[in-house]
Amino acid sequence: MKRALLILISAIFVLSCFSCTRQELPYLSEEAPKTLNTDVVQVYSYDPTDDGLENVRFPEVYITNAGLYYSDGELYFKSSDMYYKYNIERGNMSPFCKDPICNHKTSECPFYGYIFDGFYIYEGNIIYTQRVPIGEDRSETLNIYDVEKDERRILHHFDMKSSRRTTNMTFYNGELLFTDIVKDEKTEEYIYSLCAVNLKTGKKRILLSEGWQMSALMSDENGVYYGDVKNKKLIYARNNDFNDTEELPFYNTQFYFVGDKVIYVDNNGYLTSSDRYGNNKKNLGISDIDSFFVTDKYIYYRHNGTTNIGKTIEQTGRGEKIEQTMELNVNSIYRCSHDGSNIEEVIKFYDGEPLEAGESVYYSQSMFILSGYYYTKYDRLIMGEDGYLVSDTGDKKFNNYLRINIETGEKYIIKVPNIYVNH
Numbered sequence: 018m019k020r021a022l023l024i025l026i027s028a029i030f031v032l033s034c035f036s037c038t039r040q041e042l043p044y045l046s047e048e049a050p051k052t053l054n055t056d057v058v059q060v061y062s063y064d065p066t067d068d069g070l071e072n073v074r075f076p077e078v079y080i081t082n083a084g085l086y087y088s089d090g091e092l093y094f095k096s097s098d099m100y101y102k103y104n105i106e107r108g109n110m111s112p113f114c115k116d117p118i119c120n121h122k123t124s125e126c127p128f129y130g131y132i133f134d135g136f137y138i139y140e141g142n143i144i145y146t147q148r149v150p151i152g153e154d155r156s157e158t159l160n161i162y163d164v165e166k167d168e169r170r171i172l173h174h175f176d177m178k179s180s181r182r183t184t185n186m187t188f189y190n191g192e193l194l195f196t197d198i199v200k201d202e203k204t205e206e207y208i209y210s211l212c213a214v215n216l217k218t219g220k221k222r223i224l225l226s227e228g229w230q231m232s233a234l235m236s237d238e239n240g241v242y243y244g245d246v247k248n249k250k251l252i253y254a255r256n257n258d259f260n261d262t263e264e265l266p267f268y269n270t271q272f273y274f275v276g277d278k279v280i281y282v283d284n285n286g287y288l289t290s291s292d293r294y295g296n297n298k299k300n301l302g303i304s305d306i307d308s309f310f311v312t313d314k315y316i317y318y319r320h321n322g323t324t325n326i327g328k329t330i331e332q333t334g335r336g337e338k339i340e341q342t343m344e345l346n347v348n349s350i351y352r353c354s355h356d357g358s359n360i361e362e363v364i365k366f367y368d369g370e371p372l373e374a375g376e377s378v379y380y381s382q383s384m385f386i387l388s389g390y391y392y393t394k395y396d397r398l399i400m401g402e403d404g405y406l407v408s409d410t411g412d413k414k415f416n417n418y419l420r421i422n423i424e425t426g427e428k429y430i431i432k433v434p435n436i437y438v439n440h
Contacts, residue, residue, distance in 0.1 A: 061108035061429065064422070066389030068314040074274040075311070076234040076242070078185045081135050083383035083394060084416070088138040092392070096416040096433040098132045100143055103431070105387070110433070113143060115167050121436060124149070127162055127169035137186040137193070139216070141165075144172070144186060144193060159195060161216065172214050173221065176200060176207075185244075189236035190257055191215055194243075196232060199223060211243065224259050234270060244270045253293075266295030273311035275355060280316060282306050288316065290355065301357030307346065310384045315352040317363075317386050322346065326398060327372060327406045343398070343406050347380050350391065363423050364391060372400035377409075379419060391421040392431075 070087070080086060086093040092103040098121065100113045119126050131148040138144075142164055148157045159173040175197055186195045192213040199210045211225040211233060225231050230246040240255040242265075249268045255261040267289070272281040274293065283289040288306060291298040301316075309318035323344040331339045347367035353360045367378045377400070381393035395417065398406045410417050415432040422428075 063106050063108070064389075065106075066424070068312050069388055070312060072276050072313050073311055074235065074237065075272065076185070076270070077137065077187070078135060078232075078234065079271055080383070080385050081137070083385075084134055085383065085385055085392065085394075085418075086136065086138055087385065087387065089141075093136070093138055093143070094416075094418070094431075094433045095132065095134055095136060097436045098130070099128055099434065099436045100132070100136065100145065101433055103433075105390075108431075110431075112434070113162060113164065127160070127167075135186065137188070139188055139193070146175075159214075172216070172219070173197070173212070185232040185234060187233045187236045187241065188216075189241050191217065192257075194224070194233035194236070194241065196230070199226065201226075232270075237274075263294075265293070266291070266298075271309075275311060275313070278355065280311050280355065282309070288318065288357065299356070301353070303353065303357055303360070308384055310386050311355075312386055314354075316355060316357075317350060317352045317384065317391075319346070319348050319350055319384070324367070324369065326367070326378060327400060328404070329406045345380060347378060350384075364421060364426070372406075374400055374402045374404075376400050381419065386423070389423050391419075391423055393419050393421075395419045 077086060081095070084095040086095075090105065092105055094101045094103055094110075101110050102113065103110045114121060114126055114128050116126070121128055123129060128147070130150050133146040133148075136143055136145040139161070142161055144159070144161045146157065146159055149155055157175040158171045159175070160169050160171055162169050172193065173195070176199070186193060188194070192215050194211060194213050197210055197212050198207045199212070200207050208226045209230050210223050210227070211231040212221060212223050214221045225243075227245070227247060230244075232244045232246065233241060234244055234251075235242045240253055241259075243252050243254065244250070245252055251265040251268055251270060251272075253263045253265055255263070267279075267281050267283060269281045269283070272279050277292055278290050279293045280288065280290050283300070286304045286306065288301040288303045288309065289298060290301060303318065305320050305322070307319045307321045309316060311317075324347055326343045326345060326347070329341050329343050331341055333339060348364075349362055349366065350364040351360060351362050366380060372378065377397055379395050379397050381395045383393050385392040395410070397409055397411075399409050401407050411430070412432070414435050416435050418431040418433065420429045420431055
């Protein structure tokens with residue numbers, strides 16, 4: 018519940034220029050008290066549209082940090098201390114650890130220990146950061162797991178005295194780019210660095226060393242896009258030595274390439290499109306953006322803001338009970354064309370009316386959209402008989418993701434096993 022209180026997501030916000038082409042929105046509601054497992058479709062079905070990601074590129078870190086990755090028709094989930102591969106057409110899910118009787122609590126398991134959220138899929142193999150538990154040979158490593166060979170290979174050992182965490186990774190010209198805090202042998206200071214390792218030879222090198230965060234965001238056939246947090250710059254490097262660079266004319270590090278256009282939120286908070294060098298810039302007239310996602314046909318987005326859902330009872334460490342107001346974003350999802358036209362509200366989670374006992378509201382923590390389906394990790398609040406909200410996301414043995422058919426409103430729960438190992 019405390020986590021829910023910390024998540025402030027946008028309230029329902031209707032634009033003055035809003036025009037809905039639908040007679041009825043796919044409003045996700047419950048007419049009577051129901052459990053999470055009975056108010057969703059239990060028989061798996063898949064009816065995709067032609068709205069994919071064929072012409073879209075974006076930094077993978079936005080979804081991997083939410084425990085989700087997409088590559089070649091497969092979704093990849095990170096749940097606690099395991100990674101899972103999920104076929105979106107059949108609904109089949111399988112863990113990366115192939116041993117069916119493995120309990121993942123011994124070092125023989127390639128995913129033993131603490132597994133970080135940020136990960137990268139390369140040629141069907143997974144690259145991830147792993148920390149072996151305290152009390153043994155404590156270490157933190159960057160690994161690649163070969164799925165066919167069922168084999169883990171260590172790419173890099175992190176210095177355990179440094180406080181670093183790799184989440185932003187990309188692959189360019191035979192090298193994996195990642196971040197580390199590297200000790201300078203002369204000054205004995207730790208400096209945030211952008212590093213590279215050749216996946217075939219294992220050879221490592223430092224590309225950039227700064228006193229502040231440098232993050233590899235994305236690459237294409239011509240170079241690498243990386244963020245300079247210290248100077249608030251987005252840089253495009255054209256070669257392996259990073260000495261031929263160009264500063265891009267925007268700094269929002271969440272951006273999407275669609276063909277020859279780039280779509281991002283500008284410094285004034287407006288959805289904006291331009292070419293990748295900032296020419297032909299166009300304000301799309303949509304502002305106050307909490308988050309957004311771009312597909313081949315649409316821009317999906319939600320607005321900032323909070324709504325008073327109801328009251329909760331929180332218990333302090335001393336056993337005291339405190340009444341608090343629950344204010345959170347209940348995420349109406351909108352979409353528009355790439356030029357900002359044809360705005361419509363496509364998913365409405367909450368109508369603003371007070372919840373009766375047994376009624377509930379969903380709200381999402383992330384946004385990924387593919388072929389007419391919206392995927393999100395979510396929380397759910399239920400109004401109790403005593404008039405107070407309680408949190409319920411179902412069986413605690415699973416991390417639950419909500420899949421919504423954008424055209425029909427049909428919802429389906431993807432249950433990802435919740436495995437913790439020795440921590």
